[in-house]
Amino acid sequence: MDVRASVYLRDRDSNIQLLSKGETTLLTHTSMRYLLIKENYSFSMQ
Known part of the structure; x- marks a missing residue:
């Protein structure tokens, strides 16, 4: 598994924990x- x-999986797990607290739409x-920015950034770094 790459970094x-x-x-992403770690972020998703923490997001799920936050979602269970009810902060759905904003989160x-x-x-x-955040994912779009991260993808664009890592793409431009290559």
């Missing part, structure tokens, strides 16, 4: 934006 996959919005 990005493990980081989903920010995590989607």
